[in-house]
Amino acid sequence: MDMQREADGTAIRGLFGSIVEGLRAKDLDAIGRLYAEDVVSFDVEPPLQHVGIDAKLKNWANVFAVFAEVDYELRDLRLTVDESIAFAHGFGRLSGKLKNGAVTEGMWVRATFCLAKPAGEWRIVHDQVSVPFDIATGKGVADLEP
Helix, strand or coil: CCHHHHHHHHHHHHHHHHHHHHHHHCCHHHHHCCEEEEEEEECCCCCCCEECHHHHHHHHHHHHHHEEEEEEEEEEEEEEECCCEEEEEEEEEEEEEECCCCEECCCEEEEEEEEECCCCCCEEEEEEEECCEECCCCEECCCCCC
C-alpha cells in the first residue's frame, strides 16, 4: 500500500471514530460534518431511501429522542481505498439507556459505507444498514453476533 492510501485509510478510520464519538455525545452537528450534503442512506427504518443530509440527520435525531444515553460500536470494519473513492463494511450496534430507564444491548446490523473525497476530505456519500431475515417467516433476525 502506498503512503497516500495508508494516509487515506487512517483518515477514513478517524472519520468512523468521529461518528462513534458524535453518536455517544448526541451531537448532530458533528455527525453531519462527516456526510456529503447529498448522501443517500438505505437505513433500517422506512422509507426505502433517505436522501440528503437533513434526512440522514433526522434518523439520528429520532434515535436521540428515544435514548437518554447512546453507545455505538463498529466491529470488523474493512476498508477498500482508492485515490478519491472508498468503501467500508462491517457490523454496527446501537445500544444504551432509553429515556424510560430501560437499558438495551441493541442488535448487530450489517453496514456498508461508500465514501468520496471531492474536496480533499473524505465524506460518506452512501450508507446501507441491513438486518438478516428468516426466509420462512419473513421476520428479521435480531439475535446474531459477529
